Amino acid sequence: MSLPHAILTALLEKPSSGLELTRRFDRSIGFFWSATHQQIYRELNRLERDGLIHALPQPPSRGRRKEYEVLPAGRAEVARWVAEDQDPRPVREPLLLRLRAATVVGTAGLATELRRHLALHREQLALYEGIEAHDFPPERAAGENRLQHHILRAGLGLETFWIEWLTATLADVEAGGSDGAARGPGEAAGVQGSGGEAG
Template sequence: MSLAHVLLTSLLEKPSTGFELARRFDHSMGYFWQASHQQIYRELKQMLKKDWISITPDITSTRSKTYQVEQLGRIALTEWLSQHSAPAQVRDDLMVRLRAEAQLGGNQLLQELEQHLNIHRQTLNIYQQIFAKDFTRAAPKQRTLFIHRMILELGIQMEQTWIDWLENLIPQLKSFSLENNVTKPEFF
């Protein structure tokens, strides 16, 4: 379980409310981690109980609570850093579908593939805009900034890999169905 550590990192970058944290998963943190608000609130409560974080004594007494990292939280994060982990596992629905379709035939997935291509193009676009906004000025001298840029670049590269692959696959699948190889799914 590392959602706690994602939240610690995010709070270390900037003390925030649960809501702000949830929103941040759509941006910077979102390249490589997602979490719903329910997960976040549950986790924040548990971290509060462990004294990893605390609520800032906020003058603007609204209902929102701003959390900040405490010493114990820093220690926990540092300990977690020293652990080893295997590369993330991939679980890709689309690939399973494609392989199922390879068995069943028809050309049932063209639309789906094209939609995925569109989504990847949009995501790439968003990432590139963030890149242009935050990291354009030459090579960053600040280590933190440099690492953030590298993470974004990996996200960009991954999207590009998907786009290239789909742009190669789609026309080839189309030409397959033009030949008389059209196999219809039949089980009746």
């Protein structure tokens, strides 16, 4: 249940309308929590109903811009949530799944996908590096906004990791070149399976 809190945080930073929020969820916030405008409007209505935010007084009609502001109860809820016990979500990465599938049905077409992903991650890394250069220049390194910098570094670090991992994996997939089906059904099963059970 993070979306309402993401919205509250965004509104605390700056009161906004639904569409403005949508835009911000395409950029900075969306780098680690994405949301569509439908999710956002729905959640705004709930948050208002629950008394955590309220719309600034404006003639309410259908197609008209509606600006929201966080109420004290909303701010308190965010503060509570920051300290809440909340386990890290298990990794959910379809590409790793597909890699595993490839060990069974063959790697045909996989290299192309890996290359494509590599390019996308390089793009994203470049984007983050641009933001870092702009917002956290070396001259005022030990500044106030250390937390913000750490958040950005998470993005930088993750992209860097994927780039390295994809590069290594791609090399092996291209070297192996085995486009066809896997060697034998069931052979690959033990490797990850038995290890997991042992651990």
